[in-house]
Amino acid sequence: MKLLISGTDTGIGKTVATCALLRSLAARSIAALGMKPISAGVNSQGLWDDVEQIRSASPISAPVEDVAPYRLRAAASPHFAAAEDGITIRSDVVLAALERLEQQAEVVLIEGVGGFRVPLSRELDSADLAQAIGAPVLLVVPMRLGCINHALLSAEAIARRGLALAGWLANRGIDPDYARAADTIDTISDRIGTSCLGVLPKLDRETGSAGGIAVDALLARLRKQ
Numbered sequence: 001m002k003l004l005i006s007g008t009d010t011g012i013g014k015t016v017a018t019c020a021l022l023r024s025l026a027a028r029s030i031a032a033l034g035m036k037p038i039s040a041g042v043n044s045q046g047l048w049d050d051v052e053q054i055r056s057a058s059p060i061s062a063p064v065e066d067v068a069p070y071r072l073r074a075a076a077s078p079h080f081a082a083a084e085d086g087i088t089i090r091s092d093v094v095l096a097a098l099e100r101l102e103q104q105a106e107v108v109l110i111e112g113v114g115g116f117r118v119p120l121s122r123e124l125d126s127a128d129l130a131q132a133i134g135a136p137v138l139l140v141v142p143m144r145l146g147c148i149n150h151a152l153l154s155a156e157a158i159a160r161r162g163l164a165l166a167g168w169l170a171n172r173g174i175d176p177d178y179a180r181a182a183d184t185i186d187t188i189s190d191r192i193g194t195s196c197l198g199v200l201p202k203l204d205r206e207t208g209s210a211g212g213i214a215v216d217a218l219l220a221r222l223r224k225q
């Protein structure tokens with residue numbers, strides 16, 4: 001089984017949600033692997049933060065070349081970062097790495113890059129890649145002003161690519177002071193056509209558990225899709 005963890009934007013908790021889910025699957029003794037096909041922004045140690053977080057949250061291990069086949073130096077839109085590194089991002093490279101991970105794991109959680117439509121090269125964007133991967137999508141939505149519009153636009157784009165929306169998660173960790181989270185969750189659930197699968201509270205990044213995510217309901221939906 002595979003699931004694409006997408007989000008309404010960059011920096012809204014996709015990695016936090018992916019890691020929380022990986023830990024939760026590990027607690028259920030499910031052999032799960034996280035994948036971050038395209039990561040942009042090397043840190044001062046020559047590593048990629050989200051790739052390292054995902055690798056350490058995965059209950060089984062796999063080569064970094066398969067977990068994160070495109071590790072780009074600049075913290076920029078992938079089409080800029082790849083061009084600066086002299087690389088052209090290709091979906092067949094990602095699909096081959098994903099296939100190797102699927103041979104090792106019962107569940108592969110694939111963290112998207114940025115929002116749902118991010119340029120990857122002159123020809124390719126992240127929605128094309130999502131379509132090639134063909135996995136159901138879990139949408140992470142930060143509870144903050146403007147998020148309803150972003151969630152609905154993202155859901156529309158996902159549906160337009162013929163992909164199933166496995167569910168959505170509300171992240172309370174980005175703007176914990178946002179006062180209308182409960183009403184926002186109701187509004188998005190009504191309009192997006194699927195109930196919220198869970199609310200991520202403000203978590204500790206290293207030890208964060210899946211908090212209030214309905215992991216079993218999510219797994220049941222994935223098994224049906």
Ligand SMILES: Nc1ncnc2c1ncn2[C@@H]1O[C@H](COP(=O)(O)OP(=O)(O)OP(=O)(O)O)[C@@H](O)[C@H]1O
Pocket residue numbers: 007009010011012013014015016017050113114171172173174200201202203204205
């Ligand atoms: N629920 C949360 N509790 C505490 N901190 C959070 C939470 N969600 C996100 N953060 C923090 O917000 C920042 C962005 O989160 P994260 O890295 O998960 O976003 P992302 O969507 O994966 O970003 P990118 O587009 O770079 O992959 C991080 O510093 C993360 O620790």
Ligand SMILES: [Mg+2]
Pocket residue numbers: 014015016050111
């Ligand atoms: Mg991330």
